[in-house]
Amino acid sequence: MSTTDPFALLRATAAVQRLDEELTVRPGDRRRERAYLVHRAALADRAVPALAEVEDPATSEQDAEDTARRLLEHDRAHATGRGPVPAADTRWDTDARGYARQEHAAAVLDEHDQEHARG
Template sequence: MSTTDPFALLRAAAVVQRLDDELTVHPGDRQRERTYLVHRAALADRLVPVLAEVEGAATSEQDAEDTARRLLEHDRAHGAGRGPVPAADVRWDTDARGYVRQEHAAAALDEHDQEHVRG
């Protein structure tokens, strides 16, 4: 399945909305905030080619970059991150969206592993 598959994007958007709703109920929960930021930044990154067709590439690229920076700054401030290359690594200074991809892949793997434990 493509990362720009409409159904996959719709499911990802629903996850982001649910996480945003949870943050409203549990403000200040850093783990929930990080989970939201990972999923929100990954969705913005995946939407770039799709939204470029309707709103222009600059707008969707800027949103993806801004949300990636928010996640990177959050992880640097809190020493968070699950991927193999830490947030503090200087390579992310010029590739925040690459950091998002790393962290989203790690989150997806964690979620997959948790489902096997429950299943």
């Protein structure tokens, strides 16, 4: 299944919405805030090709860059990165979306491991 598959994007959008709602109920929860930022940045990145049909590609590209940058700044401020290359690494200064991809891959792996530990 493609990462730009409409159903995969719809599921990712619903997951991001749930995380956003949880943050509204529990503001200030840094763990939930980070989960939201990771999944929101990944969704914005994956949606760029699909949104090109309905909006100026520069708009979705900028959203992907901005959300990835928010994640990077969060992880730099709180030392909460989970991927193999730390947020402090200067390579991310010019590749925030690459950082978001790394962190999303780590988050998905963590979530997968947690599911298997429970079940």
